[in-house]
Amino acid sequence: MTTFTVSPPPHRRSKISIKTLMWGRVAALVPISLAAIYFFGFAALGNIAASILGAVIIEFAIEKAFKYELTILDGNAVYIGLLLALICPPTLPAWMIFLAAMFAVGIGKHAFGGIGSYVFHPALAAWVFLSLSWAQDMLPGTTPITSSFSDMMLETGAGFLGEVSPILVLLTGVALIAMKLVEWRIPVTYFLTTVILATLLGDPLSYVITGTFLLGVLFFATETVTTPVTKNGRIIYGILCGVLTVLYGYFSGNYVWGTLYALLLSNAIAPYIEVNTLPKPVGGVAHE
Amino acid sequence: MSAIKLDKLPEKVILPLKQHDGIACAPLVKKGEEVVIGQKIGDCEGSDLAYVHSPYCGTVESVVEMPNPSGKRVLSVIINPLECADSVDFVPEKDASPSRLLEIIKEAGIVEYYQKPTYLALKPGERIDTLIMNATFPLIANAYLDSLDKVLEGFRLMLEAGGISRGAIVIRADDKESIKAFKNAKVDGKPLIVAPIIGKRHADYYFEDSEDEIIVLAGGKITYTPTMMNLLSGDVMGRKIPLGYKPADVHVAVCGVKSAKAVYDAVYEGKPYLENVITVSGAVNRPGSVLVKFGTPIKDVVEACGGYKGEPGKVIINGTRVGVAIYSDESPVAKDTTGIVVQTKDEVLRDVSSACIHCARCVDICPMNLLPGRIAVMADQGMYEKCGEYYALSCIECGDCAAVCPAKKHLVQLIRFSKLQLLEMCAETEPAEVTE
Numbered sequence: 080m081t082t083f084t085v086s087p088p089p090h091r092r093s094k095i096s097i098k099t100l101m102w103g104r105v106a107a108l109v110p111i112s113l114a115a116i117y118f119f120g121f122a123a124l125g126n127i128a129a130s131i132l133g134a135v136i137i138e139f140a141i142e143k144a145f146k147y148e149l150t151i152l153d154g155n156a157v158y159i160g161l162l163l164a165l166i167c168p169p170t171l172p173a174w175m176i177f178l179a180a181m182f183a184v185g186i187g188k189h190a191f192g193g194i195g196s197y198v199f200h201p202a203l204a205a206w207v208f209l210s211l212s213w214a215q216d217m218l219p220g221t222t223p224i225t226s227s228f229s230d231m232m233l234e235t236g237a238g239f240l241g242e243v244s245p246i247l248v249l250l251t252g253v254a255l256i257a258m259k260l261v262e263w264r265i266p267v268t269y270f271l272t273t274v275i276l277a278t279l280l281g282d283p284l285s286y287v288i289t290g291t292f293l294l295g296v297l298f299f300a301t302e303t304v305t306t307p308v309t310k311n312g313r314i315i316y317g318i319l320c321g322v323l324t325v326l327y328g329y330f331s332g333n334y335v336w337g338t339l340y341a342l343l344l345s346n347a348i349a350p351y352i353e354v355n356t357l358p359k360p361v362g363g364v365a366h367e
Numbered sequence: 368m369s370a371i372k373l374d375k376l377p378e379k380v381i382l383p384l385k386q387h388d389g390i391a392c393a394p395l396v397k398k399g400e401e402v403v404i405g406q407k408i409g410d411c412e413g414s415d416l417a418y419v420h421s422p423y424c425g426t427v428e429s430v431v432e433m434p435n436p437s438g439k440r441v442l443s444v445i446i447n448p449l450e451c452a453d454s455v456d457f458v459p460e461k462d463a464s465p466s467r468l469l470e471i472i473k474e475a476g477i478v479e480y481y482q483k484p485t486y487l488a489l490k491p492g493e494r495i496d497t498l499i500m501n502a503t504f505p506l507i508a509n510a511y512l513d514s515l516d517k518v519l520e521g522f523r524l525m526l527e528a529g530g531i532s533r534g535a536i537v538i539r540a541d542d543k544e545s546i547k548a549f550k551n552a553k554v555d556g557k558p559l560i561v562a563p564i565i566g567k568r569h570a571d572y573y574f575e576d577s578e579d580e581i582i583v584l585a586g587g588k589i590t591y592t593p594t595m596m597n598l599l600s601g602d603v604m605g606r607k608i609p610l611g612y613k614p615a616d617v618h619v620a621v622c623g624v625k626s627a628k629a630v631y632d633a634v635y636e637g638k639p640y641l642e643n644v645i646t647v648s649g650a651v652n653r654p655g656s657v658l659v660k661f662g663t664p665i666k667d668v669v670e671a672c673g674g675y676k677g678e679p680g681k682v683i684i685n686g687t688r689v690g691v692a693i694y695s696d697e698s699p700v701a702k703d704t705t706g707i708v709v710q711t712k713d714e715v716l717r718d719v720s721s722a723c724i725h726c727a728r729c730v731d732i733c734p735m736n737l738l739p740g741r742i743a744v745m746a747d748q749g750m751y752e753k754c755g756e757y758y759a760l761s762c763i764e765c766g767d768c769a770a771v772c773p774a775k776k777h778l779v780q781l782i783r784f785s786k787l788q789l790l791e792m793c794a795e796t797e798p799a800e801v802t803e
Contacts, residue, residue, distance in 0.1 A: 083682050084715045085438075085694045087780050089766040090687040090708070092716060095773045097724055153721075195722035195774075262727065308727040308738060358736045360761035362597050362607035 101154030133180030134160030165241030242290030252297025272321025307353035389415035404454035422660035457637030468528035481593035489529030521631030569605035680712035729768035746785035
């Protein structure tokens with residue numbers, strides 16, 4: 080007699096896993112990283128390597144020390160490391176970004192409870208850590224302006240690694256949305272809110288739509304852990320990100336920092352948005 | 368496409384005395400007794416009952432507890448079938464009154480696809496104005512197209528029995544074969560109206576314009592499973608059912624294709640509910656729909672479909688989303704069985720669940736507009752009141768959330784558990800309120 084497996088339903092699942100989501104995002108960042116290396120040379124390569132290495136090493140150390148299951152292969156640490164490198168200037172010494180990556184994964188991610196539990200995006204937290212600790216080194220040499228199409232292709236005024244080619248970030252990010260690896264609500268509302276508000280306030284869009292802003296829209300804002308899960312909540316979150324970005328950008332004139340600080344603040348408010356946008360079930364509730 | 372028929376007698380037939388979600392019957396036969404086709408072998412008393420009849424003739428081997436397709440062990444009558452066609456006298460009753468019709472339906476032991484006896488579904492006590500026939504299982508609907516006139520007549524009889532004025536048959540918009548067949552079908556000499564459900568044009572819209580008793584509606588690409596009553600009523604009638612209410616509360620009754628055919632057989636041929644069509648899919652050599660007599664072991668059904676393809680790893684009753692994986696293919700087909708899915712050893716999932724990353728895929732897919740991931744987390748931590756605040760009781764357990772979860776969490780089980788706890792808590796608090 081043949082034996083049959085008995086297990087709870089569902090008996091067929093979609094193939095998608097956390098691994099595919101994370102490595103998909105890493106793959107989407109590879110083109111912009113290559114462009115940065117082409118543009119900035121070995122400094123960029125060194126920073127990216129140091130950042131990823133720092134993130135992976137601290138993840139390994141923490142999981143070994145606390146006898147957790149090793150989760151390096153799920154790609155989350157690599158993703159955080161890579162993303163951090165892309166929002167730092169190439170002139171930053173490699174040991175600093177190495178330390179910051181350790182801060183990102185060690186404090187930003189694991190101190191809060193590991194994957195799925197952090198309140199602030201670890202790479203953003205590490206960026207703030209770097210900005211507060213070594214403010215001088217974090218100042219970009221130039222401010223990007225994307226006034227013509229060639230600036231979108233290759234931005235010569237790029238201050239951060241991720242700003243060298245806005246169009247690459249845009250294309251890969253939109254590809255992620257098209258492949259349904261990233262949900263559309265937040266990026267669309269965030270982008271539209273920022274563009275509309277900035278236009279209304281009279282800020283030229285060439286200052287607004289930079290590589291960092293696009294990274295923020297397509298990669299930081301869509302970090303699922305730090306966003307509300309409700310449908311309406313995600314739309315509100317996107318609008319909030321946009322409003323905060325323009326607020327900071329309009330009054331300080333720096334939309335790059337505006338993007339990153341707006342995202343950090345929105346992260347903090349995300350749980351509040353979520354509990355206030357709980358959906359009602361189909362058909363409604365009779366009693367109460 | 369007509370259904371495959373079993374040409375071989377099974378070695379033994381297992382007839383569970385409880386084949387729906389209600390009261391179990393008491394056996395009327397003893398070991399060694401001879402039974403004939405159509406003989407009543409299970410009797411019961413109460414309000415939620417379905418008598419059991421023998422679809423085979425043969426000798427009763429024993430009356431013991433046997434595996435049931437639901438995974439539990441149920442008291443069953445085991446019959447050694449013989450090659451004979453002896454049956455009880457089937458008495459057709461053509462011009463029965465509505466109350467007599469209901470009596471016939473009750474006597475025949477007809478059960479709906481959602482586990483409710485048909486006589487109760489038709490006359491639940493509340494006023495019913497529309498009877499919906501759920502024909503959105505394409506394979507099963509197609510298998511009955513050969514005898515469509517009988518199904519329609521059975522449906523008409525059900526309307527008469529329940530005293531219901533209107534009947535809406537729901538088919539899938541992409542089920543071309545059924546749409547074609549229904550367009551050619553006639554009721555009372557008049558062709559049927561086949562209309563699409565678009566936006567707010569629900570059944571009422573079409574009923575207003577026509578004097579027909581029965582219309583056919585092609586509604587979307589959803590197969591409405593037994594738990595999806597709320598959505599069925601909402602999509603077809605535009606009447607959503609609030610949490611804690613039944614379809615009858617919004618004046619809707621639901622029946623299946625199988626029970627309509629069974630009602631026809633019961634009234635016009637005097638036959639009790641003995642057989643129906645189930646679908647066999649997955650790793651078998653000739654997948655399709657099979658006309659099976661109740662009590663036939665799944666083993667024999669699979670054999671009629673050309674046997675297992677490769678090494679079978681899992682046999683699932685009633686669908687891959689919420690179906691039960693059974694441990695033995697000796698389990699019989701019962702009245703509540705709609706389909707068998709066979710998976711090979713390689714197809715058997717061995718995922719390990721990990722931490723939730725709040726990707727909200729479950730939220731986006733949930734047909735009931737819930738937050739499955741959040742409810743599951745709170746169920747896991749024992750915060751059942753909180754689950755209630757997140758409307759865990761509205762969950763229809765369709766399994767969509769668990770199927771798309773990238774963290775492979777057991778969302779359905781966790782939510783189901785919280786629902787059980789919530790219902791238990793309700794049961795505990797209610798008497799206390801009375802004494803206050």
